[in-house]
Amino acid sequence: MKNYVKENYRSYINPSVGRLLEFMGMDHVEVRGEGMYLYDSVGKEYIDCLGGYGTFAFGHRHPRIVNAVKRQLDELPLSGKVFLSRALSNAARHLAMITPQGLRYSFWCNSGTEAVEGALKTARLATRRERFVAMKGGFHGKTFGALSVSGRDLYRIPFAPMLDEIIHIPFGDIDALESVLDETVAGVIVEPIQGEGGVVVPPYGYLREIRALCDRCGALMIADEVQTGMGRTGRAFAVEREDVVPDILVLAKALGGGVMPCGAFIATEDVWRPYFDHPFLHTSTFGGNPLACVAADMAMTVLIEEGLAENAANMGEYLLKRLQGLMAEYPDLIRDVRGRGLLIGMELSSEGHAGLMMSELIKRGVIVAYTLNNPTIIRLEPPLIIQRKEVDMVIDRLGDALLQMKKYGI
C-alpha cells in the first residue's frame, strides 16, 4: 500500500520531516495508544518511553480521563465565553488545592508556551519591572516571549531580535544569580530540573536559594513545571522537594491528562491583584475550554487517587539503578545516567550514538528521543503508570541495542 501519509508530509508539511524520520527509522504512522503502549499502522507495539515529551503521564487514553471528556463532549465541548463555566471553575479550584499552599488564582490556556507567555506578562504587570533572568540551556517554548527566555541560540537566532531585557545565566549557579539580581528584575524563570537542557538536576537547595534571593530584591520566582509537574519527578510538583512556593507555577503537557491540550499558570493573590481591576488584560478564546478543563480536573484526581507520583518515585529509582548497571557494562557508550522520578536522561558519548540508539530502540519497540537543547542525551519519560515488568522489558531491549551498537564496532 502506498504510504500517503509520508506523501502528504512531503507535499504539504515539510519534505525534510519525512526524510529525517525515515533516516532515523521513525517514519511509522501512529494509529492507536493504550496505557504504556503506542501502535503503528502495521500493528507493531511500542513501549512509549517518551510519552509525548512528558504528556502521557497517565498513559495513553486513561479510561477515567477519556470518559470525563466524552461526557463533556456530549454536553458542551467549547465555552460560549459569556456565562460562567463549571468545568473551568472546578479545574481552577482543584489546581489551587493540589499546588503548594499560597498559589491560588489561575489562568488556563492551551499549551506550555502560552502558559509561559502569560506568566511573563503577569510578572511584568505585578512588579512593574521589565527584566527577566533565565537559565542557559533552559527551554520554555517557541513563541516570542518563551523563546526569548529559552537558552539555546539555535532556536533563537533565526528569529532575532528577541525580547529585550533578558539575562541568561548558568543553571544551578546561585552566585551568578546573585550577581545579576536587582530591583529592575521582574522575575526569575527556572525549571526545577532542566528537561530539554539534558535532564540537568541542580544541587539540592538551589530552588530555596532562588526563592530567598527573589524575596530579597522583590523579583518573582516563576517555576516552569511544564515538564516536571503532575507527578513526573516523584512529587506532584518538583518544587515540593525543597518546600518552595514560587510566585507563579507554570504547567501544561500532562495537565490535560494525555487526552486534551491544556496549559495553565497559577499565582499568589499578591501577584494576581492587578487582574482584579482589569480581568480582561490577558484572555484566550480557547483557553480554559470545558473539554480541557474536565480532562485536567480528572487528571488531578487520578494523580492523587492512583498514587502516580509515588509510583514515579519508586519506578524511577528502579529504572535509574538498572540503567546504572548498563552504564557499568558499556562505559564507552554511556557517559552518565541521571534524573529524578521518571524524568531520566542517559548521556551517550556522542550525538551520533544517541541517534543510533534511538533508531535501534525503535526497531526493538521502545520509543525514546533526545533532549531538544542537548542531543547527546536520550531521555526516558515513560508514563507514571509503568510497572517493574515494563521497566525490565525496556532494560532488556536497551541491553540488546547496546550489544548491537558494540557489534557495529561503535
Ligand SMILES: Cc1ncc(COP(=O)(O)O)c(C=O)c1O
Ligand atoms: C519546561 C518546558 N516549558 C515549556 C515548554 C513548551 O511547551 P509547549 O510545547 O506545549 O508549548 C516545554 C516543552 O517541551 C517545556 O519542556
